[in-house]
Amino acid sequence: MKTSIFCVNDDCTSCGTCVDTCPVKNIALMDSRPAWQHHCELCFSCIRRCPVAAIQIIPRAEIFSSV
């Protein structure tokens, strides 16, 4: 089961901006990639602030098909 509505693609440069911008510290870098935890407030700052637009929202149908 996926635990986040977000995914990151190979354009990620591991800059850490998404980690720093999250107001509720819901993102950590793990193996140089962002990993979302379980208390997202859906502000979408991580998506908007990523300098290479590497963060996407996983389509709803895809989330439920993996449960």
Ligand code: SF4
């Ligand atoms: S802000 Fe974008 S490029 Fe930087 S670590 Fe997060 S996903 Fe990767």
Ligand code: SF4
């Ligand atoms: S949407 Fe907002 S609260 Fe959720 S992980 Fe991204 S920056 Fe954090």
